[in-house]
Amino acid sequence: MMSPMDVSYAVVGAGNGGLAMAGYLAYKGFSVSLYNRTQSKIQNLIDNPRIDLSGSIEGTGVLNLVTSDLREAIQGKDIIMVTTPATGHYDLARLMAPYLEDGQIIVLNPGRTGGALEVYETLRNFGCQKEVVVAEAQTFIYACRATGPQSAKIFSVKNEVALATIPAIHTEEVIRLLSGAYPQFTPADNVMETSLNNFGAIFHPAPTLLNSGHIERGQTFEYYIEGITPSIGQMLEKLDSERMKVATLLGVKAVSARQWLEESYGAKGDTIYEAIQNNPAYKGLTAPKGLDTRYIYEDVPCSLVPIASIAKELGVETPAIDTIIRLANIITGKNFLDEGRTVEKLGLKGMTASQILELVHSGEVITTSSEDEEVVA
Amino acid sequence: MMSPMDVSYAVVGAGNGGLAMAGYLAYKGFSVSLYNRTQSKIQNLIDNPRIDLSGSIEGTGVLNLVTSDLREAIQGKDIIMVTTPATGHYDLARLMAPYLEDGQIIVLNPGRTGGALEVYETLRNFGCQKEVVVAEAQTFIYACRATGPQSAKIFSVKNEVALATIPAIHTEEVIRLLSGAYPQFTPADNVMETSLNNFGAIFHPAPTLLNSGHIERGQTFEYYIEGITPSIGQMLEKLDSERMKVATLLGVKAVSARQWLEESYGAKGDTIYEAIQNNPAYKGLTAPKGLDTRYIYEDVPCSLVPIASIAKELGVETPAIDTIIRLANIITGKNFLDEGRTVEKLGLKGMTASQILELVHSGEVITTSSEDEEVVA
Numbered sequence: 001m002m003s004p005m006d007v008s009y010a011v012v013g014a015g016n017g018g019l020a021m022a023g024y025l026a027y028k029g030f031s032v033s034l035y036n037r038t039q040s041k042i043q044n045l046i047d048n049p050r051i052d053l054s055g056s057i058e059g060t061g062v063l064n065l066v067t068s069d070l071r072e073a074i075q076g077k078d079i080i081m082v083t084t085p086a087t088g089h090y091d092l093a094r095l096m097a098p099y100l101e102d103g104q105i106i107v108l109n110p111g112r113t114g115g116a117l118e119v120y121e122t123l124r125n126f127g128c129q130k131e132v133v134v135a136e137a138q139t140f141i142y143a144c145r146a147t148g149p150q151s152a153k154i155f156s157v158k159n160e161v162a163l164a165t166i167p168a169i170h171t172e173e174v175i176r177l178l179s180g181a182y183p184q185f186t187p188a189d190n191v192m193e194t195s196l197n198n199f200g201a202i203f204h205p206a207p208t209l210l211n212s213g214h215i216e217r218g219q220t221f222e223y224y225i226e227g228i229t230p231s232i233g234q235m236l237e238k239l240d241s242e243r244m245k246v247a248t249l250l251g252v253k254a255v256s257a258r259q260w261l262e263e264s265y266g267a268k269g270d271t272i273y274e275a276i277q278n279n280p281a282y283k284g285l286t287a288p289k290g291l292d293t294r295y296i297y298e299d300v301p302c303s304l305v306p307i308a309s310i311a312k313e314l315g316v317e318t319p320a321i322d323t324i325i326r327l328a329n330i331i332t333g334k335n336f337l338d339e340g341r342t343v344e345k346l347g348l349k350g351m352t353a354s355q356i357l358e359l360v361h362s363g364e365v366i367t368t369s370s371e372d373e374e375v376v377a
Numbered sequence: 378m379m380s381p382m383d384v385s386y387a388v389v390g391a392g393n394g395g396l397a398m399a400g401y402l403a404y405k406g407f408s409v410s411l412y413n414r415t416q417s418k419i420q421n422l423i424d425n426p427r428i429d430l431s432g433s434i435e436g437t438g439v440l441n442l443v444t445s446d447l448r449e450a451i452q453g454k455d456i457i458m459v460t461t462p463a464t465g466h467y468d469l470a471r472l473m474a475p476y477l478e479d480g481q482i483i484v485l486n487p488g489r490t491g492g493a494l495e496v497y498e499t500l501r502n503f504g505c506q507k508e509v510v511v512a513e514a515q516t517f518i519y520a521c522r523a524t525g526p527q528s529a530k531i532f533s534v535k536n537e538v539a540l541a542t543i544p545a546i547h548t549e550e551v552i553r554l555l556s557g558a559y560p561q562f563t564p565a566d567n568v569m570e571t572s573l574n575n576f577g578a579i580f581h582p583a584p585t586l587l588n589s590g591h592i593e594r595g596q597t598f599e600y601y602i603e604g605i606t607p608s609i610g611q612m613l614e615k616l617d618s619e620r621m622k623v624a625t626l627l628g629v630k631a632v633s634a635r636q637w638l639e640e641s642y643g644a645k646g647d648t649i650y651e652a653i654q655n656n657p658a659y660k661g662l663t664a665p666k667g668l669d670t671r672y673i674y675e676d677v678p679c680s681l682v683p684i685a686s687i688a689k690e691l692g693v694e695t696p697a698i699d700t701i702i703r704l705a706n707i708i709t710g711k712n713f714l715d716e717g718r719t720v721e722k723l724g725l726k727g728m729t730a731s732q733i734l735e736l737v738h739s740g741e742v743i744t745t746s747s748e749d750e751e752v753v754a
Binding site: 207209210211212213214216217221226227228229230231232234235238291319320322323326327330331332333 | 584586587588589590591593594598603604605606607608609611612615668696697699700703704707708709710
């Protein structure tokens with residue numbers, strides 16, 4: 001049985017999160033390779049593979065390998081920590097499919113909604129037959145920022161981050177292996193739990209779109225404290241209750257956004273609006289400086305679209321979520337319903353709630369539905 | 378044949394527009410009664426029926442009657458100038474129905490979309506069988522504001538305001554009668570033209586909702602120049618093209634919002650966004666100070682809902698308009714699709730485009746549709 005201290009890591013993506021994570025893992029003494037698609041972004045690190053950390057963690061990590069060759073980066077590594085935006089998960093799965101090895105673990109940090117399912121389904125569609133476990137974290141473990149090409153500042157480390165694997169049977173083992181580096185990971189029942197307790201789906205696209213003018217003018221304001229007004233709070237309540245309805249149908253321990261604000265930050269209130277106003281951790285967090293933001297381009301296709309698509313498959317209406325998706329489409333000129341994580345891309349098309357649960361638990365569906373003959377295994 | 382100088386007027390509503398209009402008509406020497414539902418608002422004027430005008434028009438008008446009794450206000454008057462929000466048109470029609478007299482003319486200033494049709498249909502539904510002409514103006518003739526209970530400031534007077542009656546045959550005569558007071562009224566083909574060239578539908582709800590946060594925080598900003606950013610402009614283009622599609626199907630001389638900005642203000646640009654930025658008349662116009670604004674509560678039910686409902690009846694899709702209506706519903710907690718001017722309330726349910734045109738031209742529909750046997754005459 002491998003010791004958590006002997007795990008080797010590949011970190012995929014050298015953005016804000018990737019630099020901090022790779023730097024930390026190396027600083028803690030793990031063997032770490034760092035991959036980034038665009039070589040120019042990591043050229044300094046290729047020449048001198050050191051990452052300086054500041055903030056909550058101070059120190060320097062020396063990486064074993066920095067490369068824009070994905071095959072090289074993941075070869076022989078035990079755990080592949082993916083830190084790219086969720087919109088990149090599909091391509092990454094497609095590109096990794098030929099090179100993965102039996103026993104490797106892919107961890108999406110985070111998966112948003114349906115990340116592990118999309119990667120799992122894509123690996124199979126691209127012919128990967130290796131015994132690979134795909135895990136997703138519910139959120140990124142750090143609040144952090146790259147401060148240069150070889151340095152990152154970690155503002156805070158979360159105390160607990162839920163994680164689940166597909167198949168779910170491997171969750172405990174993956175958490176044990178990760179614990180050498182990150183004892184903060186805690187097991188979720190399955191990836192529907194990590195996927196549906198996605199609060200970015202609630203807090204990112206709607207307030208951004210309903211502050212479109214202000215954000216596109218590039219004016220500074222406090223994203224949560226000023227940007228979420230009582231009426232926008234009312235929208236968030238509707239979005240959240242639709243998310244909870246889907247979660248409940250899938251037997252997930254659904255946490256309301258209000259409850260989550262209380263549990264994570266001790267921020268209390270009768271409404272989401274009040275809890276946000278009472279959350280000191282949101283003080284000083286400013287809004288994006290433009291509409292070209294992950295709050296739309298990642299959270300609409302990879303958070304709202306999969307929730308809406310799964311809801312539709314289960315016969316649940318999501319009028320508020322649908323409205324925000326349509327609004328995002330019109331404002332951006334994109335078609336997120338088409339580009340985003342639909343049940344087709346997640347491999348859930350035609351499934352009942354119990355078949356979805358069977359898939360996330362065992363990795364496949366054997367039971368045929370009495371209502372639906374066209375179920376895909 | 379009555380001289381335009383001998384016309385007697387009732388003005389309905391003692392808000393910003395009603396005070397300016399009643400004051401001006403009286404100042405010009407017309408016999409004017411002023412009605413307001415809430416008596417306390419007009420108590421000063423009941424005691425001393427004088428309105429002082431400032432701005433573009435300077436002078437004082439002495440009213441013949443100021444009352445909260447609608448019957449008394451409209452009795453014997455030739456033209457009833459309605460200046461209330463369009464959301465009040467239905468109730469007003471219901472309340473006036475028993476008291477109207479043959480030959481009276483009701484002018485909605487403005488009708489928004491479907492105002493004249495809604496009043497016409499409501500009068501019939503409440504048993505009014507008098508020969509009454511219902512007219513609607515495309516916009517309010519003044520930019521003005523009440524400056525006290527007995528004074529109003531007129532910032533500017535529009536050079537041209539399109540007006541149409543139902544039945545359309547009376548348009549020229551109504552314009553002749555109004556010309557003594559307002560030579561600015563020009564004939565539109567029919568009320569679909571005044572109703573569908575409603576630019577408030579484009580410029581009011583969407584920019585307000587997409588600046589929700591900023592508006593609800595009560596912060597000042599320039600509504601058009603700052604509030605309409607390139608992405609919000611893109612939304613307005615979509616809304617406008619949907620409006621134009623409906624107008625075109627009804628044979629209306631549809632003017633695009635961009636064209637209208639050029640014709641009305643000389644503001645040019647390749648896009649709505651550019652034309653707005655190039656419109657000096659929009660400089661200094663600030664946003665509403667809260668979401669409890671007519672830009673939502675009037676323009677969604679009385680501008681967007683009727684356009685969407687007529688479109689649906691004619692088989693035209695309006696995804697952008699639908700999105701804004703749904704967004705308004707969620708943000709306000711109202712159901713504007715239910716409360717607003719649907720084809721049922723406008724008396725257009727089940728009609729084809731040619732039957733709608735027949736109705737607005739002649740005041741009734743005799744032709745039965747070959748496609749639809751359930752047409753209501």
